[in-house]
Amino acid sequence: MLSQKTKDTLLGPLNINNPVVVQVLGICSALAVTVQLKPALVMGIAVTIIVAMANVIVSLIRNTIPMRIRIIIQLVVVAALVTLVSEILKAFAYDVAMQLSVYLGLIITNCILMGRLEAFAMTNNAWDSLLDGLGNGLGYAIILVIVAFFRELLGSGALLGYQIIPDSWYAAGYENCGMMMMPAMALILVGCIIWAHRSLNKEEK
Amino acid sequence: MKLNTNSNVYTIVYATIVVIIVAVLLALVSQVLSPRQAANVKLDQQKQMLVALNQELGADPAALYESLVRDTIDKENAKPGIFRFEVDGATKYVLRLHGAGLWGGIGGYIALDEDKNTIFGINFNHESETPGLGALIVEEPFRSQFIGKHIRNAENEIVSVVVLKKGNQAENGEDQVDAVSGATITSTGVSDMLKANLCDEYKEFLDEGMKELTNEGKEEDHVESED
Amino acid sequence: MKKLYEIWKKFGQNFEQGGKLEKLSSFYDAFDTFLFTPQTTAKRNGTHIHDGSDSKRTMILVVMALVPAMLFGMFNVGYQHLLATGQIPCCGLTCALWWKAFGFGLLAVLPYIIVAYAVGLGIEFIVAQIKHEEVAEGFLVTGFIIPLIVPINTPLWQVAIAVAFAVIFAKEVFGGTGYNIFNVALITRAFLFFAYPSSMTGDKMFIRTEGTWGWDGGHALVDGFTGATPLTQLATGTPVAQSFWDMANGLIPGSVGETCLWAILLGACLLIATGVASWKTMLATFIGGGLTAWLFNQFGATDNLVGQYPWYFHLVSGGFAFGAVFMATDPVTSARTECGKWIYGFLIGLVAVIVRVLNPGYPEGMMLAILLMNAFAPLIDWCVVQSNISKRAKRSNSASVKLEK
Numbered sequence: 001m002l003s004q005k006t007k008d009t010l011l012g013p014l015n016i017n018n019p020v021v022v023q024v025l026g027i028c029s030a031l032a033v034t035v036q037l038k039p040a041l042v043m044g045i046a047v048t049i050i051v052a053m054a055n056v057i058v059s060l061i062r063n064t065i066p067m068r069i070r071i072i073i074q075l076v077v078v079a080a081l082v083t084l085v086s087e088i089l090k091a092f093a094y095d096v097a098m099q100l101s102v103y104l105g106l107i108i109t110n111c112i113l114m115g116r117l118e119a120f121a122m123t124n125n126a127w128d129s130l131l132d133g134l135g136n137g138l139g140y141a142i143i144l145v146i147v148a149f150f151r152e153l154l155g156s157g158a159l160l161g162y163q164i165i166p167d168s169w170y171a172a173g174y175e176n177c178g179m180m181m182m183p184a185m186a187l188i189l190v191g192c193i194i195w196a197h198r199s200l201n202k203e204e205k
Numbered sequence: 206m207k208l209n210t211n212s213n214v215y216t217i218v219y220a221t222i223v224v225i226i227v228a229v230l231l232a233l234v235s236q237v238l239s240p241r242q243a244a245n246v247k248l249d250q251q252k253q254m255l256v257a258l259n260q261e262l263g264a265d266p267a268a269l270y271e272s273l274v275r276d277t278i279d280k281e282n283a284k285p286g287i288f289r290f291e292v293d294g295a296t297k298y299v300l301r302l303h304g305a306g307l308w309g310g311i312g313g314y315i316a317l318d319e320d321k322n323t324i325f326g327i328n329f330n331h332e333s334e335t336p337g338l339g340a341l342i343v344e345e346p347f348r349s350q351f352i353g354k355h356i357r358n359a360e361n362e363i364v365s366v367v368v369l370k371k372g373n374q375a376e377n378g379e380d381q382v383d384a385v386s387g388a389t390i391t392s393t394g395v396s397d398m399l400k401a402n403l404c405d406e407y408k409e410f411l412d413e414g415m416k417e418l419t420n421e422g423k424e425e426d427h428v429e430s431e432d
Numbered sequence: 433m434k435k436l437y438e439i440w441k442k443f444g445q446n447f448e449q450g451g452k453l454e455k456l457s458s459f460y461d462a463f464d465t466f467l468f469t470p471q472t473t474a475k476r477n478g479t480h481i482h483d484g485s486d487s488k489r490t491m492i493l494v495v496m497a498l499v500p501a502m503l504f505g506m507f508n509v510g511y512q513h514l515l516a517t518g519q520i521p522c523c524g525l526t527c528a529l530w531w532k533a534f535g536f537g538l539l540a541v542l543p544y545i546i547v548a549y550a551v552g553l554g555i556e557f558i559v560a561q562i563k564h565e566e567v568a569e570g571f572l573v574t575g576f577i578i579p580l581i582v583p584i585n586t587p588l589w590q591v592a593i594a595v596a597f598a599v600i601f602a603k604e605v606f607g608g609t610g611y612n613i614f615n616v617a618l619i620t621r622a623f624l625f626f627a628y629p630s631s632m633t634g635d636k637m638f639i640r641t642e643g644t645w646g647w648d649g650g651h652a653l654v655d656g657f658t659g660a661t662p663l664t665q666l667a668t669g670t671p672v673a674q675s676f677w678d679m680a681n682g683l684i685p686g687s688v689g690e691t692c693l694w695a696i697l698l699g700a701c702l703l704i705a706t707g708v709a710s711w712k713t714m715l716a717t718f719i720g721g722g723l724t725a726w727l728f729n730q731f732g733a734t735d736n737l738v739g740q741y742p743w744y745f746h747l748v749s750g751g752f753a754f755g756a757v758f759m760a761t762d763p764v765t766s767a768r769t770e771c772g773k774w775i776y777g778f779l780i781g782l783v784a785v786i787v788r789v790l791n792p793g794y795p796e797g798m799m800l801a802i803l804l805m806n807a808f809a810p811l812i813d814w815c816v817v818q819s820n821i822s823k824r825a826k827r828s829n830s831a832s833v834k835l836e837k
Contacts, residue, residue, distance in 0.1 A: 064219070065210070065219070066210050066211055066215060066216040066219055066220075067210070067211055067219055068216060070212065072220070073219075073220070076223055076227055077227075079227075079229040080231060081229065083231055083234075084230075084231070084234055087235060087242070088234075090238070090242045090245065091238040091241040091242050091245065092241070093412060094245035094246075094249060098249075117286055173587055173589075175590070175628050176631065177588075178338075178626060178627050178628060178629050178630070179623060180627075182626060188601060192353065249478070327593065
């Protein structure tokens with residue numbers, strides 16, 4: 001159904017060419033929104049949508065963009081999309097918008113976005129750019145969700161806000177690990193994922 | 206015709222057009238969505254007040270709020286914010302609180318009985334207190350300690366409620382609650398916030414009654430008077 | 433002794449290549465070099481310095497230097513327990529109570545030592561098997577320091593997790609003993625401090641009020657009992673109850689090993705006499721801390737209780753002395769140039785006092801100060817070396833200019 005090239009464009013960023021654990025981009029927001037699973041999911045989806053749409057738009061107008069101001073044009077496109085998503089979230093998912101707070105606006109500066117626009121959308125057609133945007137956004141989202149899964153489970157004993165660790169554990173002296181609530185722990189978890197990812201892929205090659 | 210996309214004129218015109226398109230688009234969206242967003246902000250505050258009033262939020266907090274609220278003085282999320290509710294036939298006052306914690310601002314709503322003395326319930330929020338320590342002020346065990354405490358002393362002066370380390374005794378005999386252990390600064394912040402807000406900010410209201418509220422233009426069949 | 437050694441060597445043949453237990457050779461090697469000084473020396477061509485002292489011998493020296501603090505700490509744990517439960521008569525300790533205090537403390541501290549060594553060495557052994565390396569000896573000291581710096585009421589499972597975290601993420605990922613940037617024992621404490629803040633703060637964390645292994649529990653606390661350390665008292669705005677000599681003598685609440693100045697100084701003498709730790713780092717830390725605290729005393733900080741705290745109190749309270757003697761001088765994580773040691777130590781003292789005075793969230797600043805300066809130690813060394821290089825370059829340039837004339 002899909003040619004090998006489109007498959008690589010879409011699925012490459014999920015694993016071999018993951019923007020977070022291989023290219024180490026977009027780390028800052030990965031630290032900030034992964035305390036709980038829900039904002040991480042929303043952030044992942046938001047970034048995916050924004051990268052995909054920005055990729056398509058920039059790809060469509062790529063031949064008309066003056067080279068000297070191309071970065072500015074890319075920024076304007078991304079900023080417009082981010083503002084749109086943030087307005088929509090504030091209107092329809094207020095709690096999540098509050099939790100994401102400034103980080104939603106900071107998607108504008110997410111390195112993945114500018115990286116994909118400059119490296120891919122400026123030189124490829126709209127369809128490939130869409131796939132590339134989706135792939136990279138999802139690759140980012142996967143890492144976010146994995147990190148948030150461990151941080152919420154070990155840090156608050158819950159997943160998506162529902163308590164997972166039974167009360168009897170707490171009664172027996174179990175305590176949630178406050179370190180997981182700190183941004184530093186997200187870096188260490190990302191480090192662990194990179195570690196696992198490298199060891200797995202070494203065997204494949 | 207092949208356009209020279211690198212000429213100065215083209216660059217300027219292009220940039221202008223892009224900016225105009227984006228600006229119009231965003232302005233439009235913002236206009237369409239702003240009522241909904243304002244409603245969300247309001248709903249969030251209403252929910253916090255309902256929690257302070259010990260109400261189950263249920264499926265429709267807004268309707269619940271409307272069914273309970275009687276009267277408000279609210280200046281755009283700033284001080285003062287005074288609300289009068291009727292819960293189970295009894296009048297309750299809710300006051301908005303603002304203060305400082307360890308790392309950032311803290312705030313909340315305090316619900317008082319009709320005597321403007323007994324605390325009916327309280328709710329806190331915070332910007333960035335330490336998770337597991339200072340952040341515990343929003344949790345039920347800390348909040349529920351306040352219920353039934355008095356903000357006035359025997360001489361009917363407003364003295365607020367102090368938050369103290371377990372085992373310590375308040376100096377002037379105010380009502381006291383136990384601090385969150387390990388979160389001394391945040392607990393002191395809560396204590397200071399209550400004192401500053403109740404003893405200064407809302408002193409006039411607490412001593413004078415609902416005169417201010419009735420002046421707002423709402424017709425009221427009964428005027429609260431100091432007993 | 434010789435006979436014993438031969439038996440041991442014979443047993444060791446099992447572990448050589450092709451032997452039955454080849455896979456576990458690093459185990460054997462670790463114990464071999466731990467128990468006996470290696471017999472192999474450099475070949476006799478060229479110039480070599482021959483000395484039986486290797487890093488295992490050095491580590492044992494540090495452990496020996498820690499013993500006074502450990503013994504006193506054990507006694508103090510029991511003493512504080514008796515004090516809190518009102519078992520000490522007004523006329524002081526009787527002989528029986530003295531032994532009870534020590535026995536209680538021994539039983540209370542022992543599980544921490546066992547857990548720290550079991551978890552830490554376990555990970556070291558596993559990593560050594562995976563990497564086909566010898567088991568490094570660094571954990572001998574770390575495992576001994578950890579029980580000394582964690583509060584006595586920390587749950588054991590938390591200590592186990594913290595040790596595992598520290599050994600894996602502060603040491604093994606950097607390449608094992610000798611490659612770590614941060615002091616492993618301090619990372620253990622920092623992890624506990626940030627991960628389980630509710631067990632690590634509060635009045636009672638430094639005093640065992642319950643029984644140990646079911647022994648001597650169930651006593652009611654005396655009226656008005658407070659287990660706050662001097663620094664906690666200051667941070668919460670209460671005047672300090674202990675005098676300078678109380679703190680130097682160490683019969684006060686605090687982490688197991690940090691309270692008694694004399695025990696720590698005894699260890700310091702051994703370390704300095706044997707040349708294991710640098711007296712420069714220690715002295716510089718005390719100077720830096722004392723000077724900063726003195727400045728706070730003199731200027732400003734009128735509304736700050738900790739700032740008014742006399743400078744000599746700062747040096748004996750909390751973990752300042754213990755950190756300066758045993759943690760700041762860690763040869764792996766501290767600065768290595770002689771001039772760098774002065775700067776490094778001075779900055780540790782300075783940062784520790786600044787954290788104590790200016791940050792209300794953290795009554796004790798020594799742990800954070802040492803960890804912070806651990807990160808800066810390589811930079812300090814680099815600057816010292818560079819300035820030396822440029823100084824010498826200038827000298828040789830001016831010399832050659834003279835020659836040309």
